[in-house]
Amino acid sequence: MNNNNYEVPDLIGTLSGDIERDFKKVISIFKTQSSIQSSVLETDIVNSLRQMHDILYIYRSISNDLLLDKHKDAQTLFALNYHLLIITLIFILKSDEYATFFLLRGSLEASIKATQHLNGYDSTNSFSNNLEQTTKKIKNNLIVGNNINSKKRNDIKKSINKFAKYGREELYGSLSNKIHIREDIISVPSVYLNDFFGPISSIKQELSSLFVIIVEYETVFTMLNIDALRLNKISNSKIEYFRSKYTNFKYLIDLVMKLL
Numbered sequence: 001m002n003n004n005n006y007e008v009p010d011l012i013g014t015l016s017g018d019i020e021r022d023f024k025k026v027i028s029i030f031k032t033q034s035s036i037q038s039s040v041l042e043t044d045i046v047n048s049l050r051q052m053h054d055i056l057y058i059y060r061s062i063s064n065d066l067l068l069d070k071h072k073d074a075q076t077l078f079a080l081n082y083h084l085l086i087i088t089l090i091f092i093l094k095s096d097e098y099a100t101f102f103l104l105r106g107s108l109e110a111s112i113k114a115t116q117h118l119n120g121y122d123s124t125n126s127f128s129n130n131l132e133q134t135t136k137k138i139k140n141n142l143i144v145g146n147n148i149n150s151k152k153r154n155d156i157k158k159s160i161n162k163f164a165k166y167g168r169e170e171l172y173g174s175l176s177n178k179i180h181i182r183e184d185i186i187s188v189p190s191v192y193l194n195d196f197f198g199p200i201s202s203i204k205q206e207l208s209s210l211f212v213i214i215v216e217y218e219t220v221f222t223m224l225n226i227d228a229l230r231l232n233k234i235s236n237s238k239i240e241y242f243r244s245k246y247t248n249f250k251y252l253i254d255l256v257m258k259l260l
Contacts, residue, residue, distance in 0.1 A: 015241050019057045026053055048208040052089055055215045058242050059085075062223055065234045066118055077114035081107050085215060092207045093200050098179070100207050104214050105175040108167070111218040118225055127172055134221070135164040141226035142259055156259075159252045167217055213248060220249045229260055 026049070063078045084107045091099040112130045113123035119137045123130050139160050143153050187195070219242060228234055243253060 015058075015061070015235075015237050019054055022057060023050055023053050045203055048203045048205065052092070052208055052211050052215075055212050055219065055246070056085055056089070058238060059215050059219045059222070061238050062219060062234055062242070063114075065238065066222065066225060066228055071118055074114045074117040077110050077117065081110035081114060081218070084110060085211075088211060092203060092211060094196055095202070095204050095207070096196070097204070097207065100210070101175050101178045104210065105172060105179065108172050108175070108214060108218065111221060115221050115225070118222075118228075128168060131164055131168055131172075135160050138224050138226065142256065146259055148259070156255065159255050163220070163249060163252050167221075171214055171217060216246045216248055219246070220253065224252075224256055226256070226260075229256070 027046070030049075060082060063082075067075050067078060084103050088100055088103040088107065091103065109127050109130075112127065112134060115134050116123045116130055119134065121133055121137070139157055142156050142160075148156075223229075223234060223239065223242070225234075243250070243257075
């Protein structure tokens with residue numbers, strides 16, 4: 001593939017420029033790996049990698065803004081989650097569905113727990129309980145202290161409940177179901193490892209799309225730290241970059257930003 005496909009305008013000092021430069025380094029790393037066939041780095045594959053890299057980069061950037069206050073437990077959980085997501089990306093390259101589902105479910109758990117600690121709460125081992133506690137905190141922070149009427153309060157509650165339900169049922173619940181119905185693994189270690197370290201020839205779009213929507217969901221949850229938003233702890237350029245590119249939860253982000 002012609003390297004000129006990766007050339008971009010000079011964007012030094014911009015978030016999009018930082019993301020693009022890091023992505024070019026990622027591509028360079030893949031090119032040096034013997035297990036990566038040259039045919040892998042075709043347009044469709046590169047586009048899938050770019051989408052996963054982009055949302056992962058912005059999630060990391062927003063999380064780092066929130067961790068400037070050195071929340072020890074939150075730092076540990078965010079670091080764990082970041083490692084989980086990097087590993088997940090590798091398994092997606094290897095088209096390992098089961099490992100991808102398992103790791104993404106773990107990522108959701110770690111992300112919600114990290115957000116809880118940022119909000120000053122202790123987490124439990126129940127994803128649903130952690131999710132409920134975090135969304136309750138978000139609702140209270142938006143309603144308390146804002147001079148809003150009952151209709152607006154109901155809109156806030158409905159929007160956040162919709163967001164929580166999607167995470168609980170469509171994402172976490174769906175992943176749990178896929179893991180639980182997994183058939184017995186019949187490959188012996190040598191066969192599995194041979195397949196894993198064998199050539200990469202494609203990326204399953206279903207897996208890369210699932211990765212993107214889950215990290216987008218986690219980014220929204222992380223970003224909706226109302227106290228941090230009011231204190232401008234999160235870079236405005238990062239918020240606007242995210243809002244311009246990721247719109248699955250626009251209804252909630254727009255509502256929150258209007259109330260700040």
